[in-house]
Amino acid sequence: MAGRIGLILQSEGMGDCLFAIPVIRKLRQIEAPDTVFDLFSHHPDLFRACPYVAGNHRLDEGAVAIYAANNRIARLFDLQALPHWAMNTCDFISIPLGIGQLTLEEKQLEYFPVEQDCASHFDVVLNTSMTWPSRTWVQENWQRLADSLVARGLSVAVVGKDVRSASDEMEKRSPALAGCVDLVGQLSLDQTRFTIAHAGLFVSCQNGLAVLAGTTETECVILDKSVEWSRHAVIRHESPLYRATYVKGLCRDYCGVIDRCPKPENRGAFLCIPSFERVEAAVLQRLRASGRLP
Incomplete structure (x- = not known):
C-alpha cells in the first residue's frame, strides 16, 4: 500500500548507517513504487544523494513523534531485537523488519557523494x-x-x-x-x-x-x-x-x-x-x- 514510511536509524555509528543502505535498497524494491521513504538518522550527510529516500532528516525524537502521528514508522536499528555484536550488521537490521537475511549480492555497499572529486593520490x-x-x-x-x-x-x-x-x-x-x-x-x-x-x-x-x-x-x-x-x-x-x-x-x-x-x-x-x-x-x-x- 502506498504512503509515507519514516525510517528511524538510531545509531551513532557511521559504519552501521552505511550497512543500513542495502537494507533500505531492499525495502525500496519490495514496497509499492509510489511509497515515499523519509529517513531520520544521526548522519544525514551520508544520505544527501541516496536515491532510495525522498526525505533526509537529522534524528530528533520530537520530530519523529509528530511524523508518526500520521505515517508509518520502521526502526532500522533496534538494540533490543537482536544481539548486534553477535551477527552480521545487515542481518541485524533486516531481520527485525521482516524481510529476512539479505543475499551476498544484496549486501553490496554503496555511497553517494555530492562533491566533486578533489582528492590526492597516495600509495x-x-x-x-x-x-x-x-x-x-x-x-x-x-x-x-x-x-x-x-x-x-x-x-x-x-x-x-x-x-x-x-x-x-x-x-x-x-x-x-x-x-x-x-x-x-x-x-x-x-x-x-x-x-x-x-x-x-x-x-x-x-x-x-x-x-x-x-x-x-x-x-x-x-x-x-x-x-x-x-x-x-x-x-x-x-x-x-x-x-x-x-x-x-x-x-x-x-x-x-x-x-x-x-x-x-x-x-x-x-x-x-x-x-x-x-x-x-x-x-x-x-x-x-x-x-x-x-
Missing part, C-alpha cells in the same frame, strides 16, 4: 582511529608501520576525525603520524572517501571508515578485534574477502567486550588485537600483490 592511506581498548591499535604500532612504508619509498597519508561520542561518552581520536601527510580533520566525508578510493591500499581497524572503504575498489587491510570479523565484513562483488585482508590477533573467543579483556590470564590485554608483525606482513603482501612493491 597507502591509514586510519589510526583510537576508541575502545578492544578496537584500538596503539599509536606506536601505527608509527612503526608508517615508518616501514615511508622507508620503502611509498607515499602515506593519515585520514580520520577526532569526535566526541555522546552515546559512548568518550573521545574518539585519529592521531597524525610523523613522516605522513596529515589529513586528519581536514577532509569532508566525500573527500575522505575519494582519498581512500584513489589509494593503493587502505589500512584501518574495523570501524566506520573501514565500511566506507567497502564502497570503493581499494585494497584493504582491516585489523581484527573482539567481534568476529565476518560479522562486520564489507561485501563487495558478493564476497567479504574481495580485495580485503582481515588480520586476526591470537584470541579466538570474540567476546564483544570493549573495555577490559575478561580473561584473567591476559591481565586486561586484548589478545584479539593483532601484533605489529602480523599487520606489517599483511600490508606488505597486499602491496606486492598489487604491484606497488617488488
